[in-house]
Amino acid sequence: MSEHSLIAWLRNRIQITDPAVLTGVGPDDCAILDASAMNRLAISTDMLVEGTHFDQNIPAQAIGFKAMAAAASDLAASGCRPRWALCALGLRRGLGTHWAREFGEGLISCAEDLDISLVGGDTTSTDGPVSICVTVCGQPLAGGPVTRGNAKPGDAILVTGSLGGSIQGRHLRPVVRLQEIEALLNLAQVNACMDITDGLALDLWRMMQESSTGAILEAEAIPLSPAALDLSKESGKSPLEHALRDGEDFELLVCLQQDDWPEVAGKWPEFLPNTPLTRIGEVTSEKSLWLAGKDGQRQELLPQGYEHDF
């Protein structure tokens, strides 16, 4: 399949219903979007590479879905609503038409779920692994945007969902926590937020570094995913280690104004009964990370998780 025919196919496949998309879809021209109703534009770019983020044996449709979800998750975690996306694709020669179309179906399916219009893209061929870059833009939600650099000592540290073992399948179907961040911004003062992509321990460390703060987590409070429990039977690691270190949970890590937590905890089940929201610790002015056990004993929490080394 040539570049032209892939783009022609995508153009026919996509129904853009957003009246703000003036021209778009495909690498042929740049997309022109009506931004007159936007005050602030949120934009983020996210790259996934075969061999690092997914294996050759993963179905193309799942890869497309994941690429869109991972990029949208970045915006949601910043307190913004994704609206438009572009996808650049480096396709391994020989993969063929079927792969590219299945990939496109997954990409569009996730975009449709989140009410995102795919407005542009680029395709190129490569002899190496497939690489995918999705750029998403949108605008801050009411109460947003939120950065990861503004956590305050005393803040309650929360996570959505449960953590660890995403490699067993969840990493291919990340749930974008858009409704959750919208509800949190609605209910409380959110001081900092990010999505957990490289493991709780490492991402929390980054957030605390950016905020010039530290944290103490309660080991017992950290919500363990069924996959973390399952995986620990074979891995020789505890479920807690999986929850602390495994990558690609795509759950929200949130620092909430201390006083707001009781009200949020009380009201949450009305808002989003199907998403667990758990207080796992507290931000400290002292800059190190600690993990406290049931007995009150602390151990230092090392910032280890999934690292991209060059």
Add this chain to the structure above:
Amino acid sequence: MSEHSLIAWLRNRIQITDPAVLTGVGPDDCAILDASAMNRLAISTDMLVEGTHFDQNIPAQAIGFKAMAAAASDLAASGCRPRWALCALGLRRGLGTHWAREFGEGLISCAEDLDISLVGGDTTSTDGPVSICVTVCGQPLAGGPVTRGNAKPGDAILVTGSLGGSIQGRHLRPVVRLQEIEALLNLAQVNACMDITDGLALDLWRMMQESSTGAILEAEAIPLSPAALDLSKESGKSPLEHALRDGEDFELLVCLQQDDWPEVAGKWPEFLPNTPLTRIGEVTSEKSLWLAGKDGQRQELLPQGYEHDF
């Protein structure tokens, strides 16, 4: 070098002077931009892959420069001024700190030349070739945007600069024809425009397809670059073949309202004396492509150039 330290370095290296950049730089959070003065947002994404767009022996700084220029050229060719950029980078393991920083220097140097702020990015590691995705956004120039799908029978077909043989070096230092498109939009009715990246013959064919038109080019009029002349001594191809088929010229291919050409031709030297602007043919209602020789004889022009096959 870890992802964190590359981003920390970029953040320190970049001086953002655009007051509309509210937060930005790095993958840590999404960038938040003040779009209140923007009516229409132009956005485009462009991927370059090692082995396809550049070789391992190319200095990292040149690759960074080219990546930014190629993406900015997409916007310029659509009649838009680039303003903000994001760069996602898949780095081959083992390339190391020095490479990444040199790449960053090239990227920033081109961005500074064009008054573009680098507001975000992402880095990941890969075992395969380096892949780079630059997304650029901005806004239409006065008289813009321009698509490639609106050429009209009778339009004068123009190109900036000279064509062919960019592999001899020019492909690493693309000149973004921003002043040129601004001048053209100022002087005349530009019906269609694109940048020539996969060769004049193939890109003209794409433009004519999108416009449901054809074209006749005058072989003698096509401006041959010194590199095309030089390369033809070894390649066994004529300089004209290089000008028609070689990729990565990054020159503008423009369809101008027929009646406007004499005035544009007359005034051009005052505007941009250093950029040749040449009329190379005419748009036709008949949908095929023809190349006319000095003797008036026509031959069909096949849409061959640089193709990305999957």
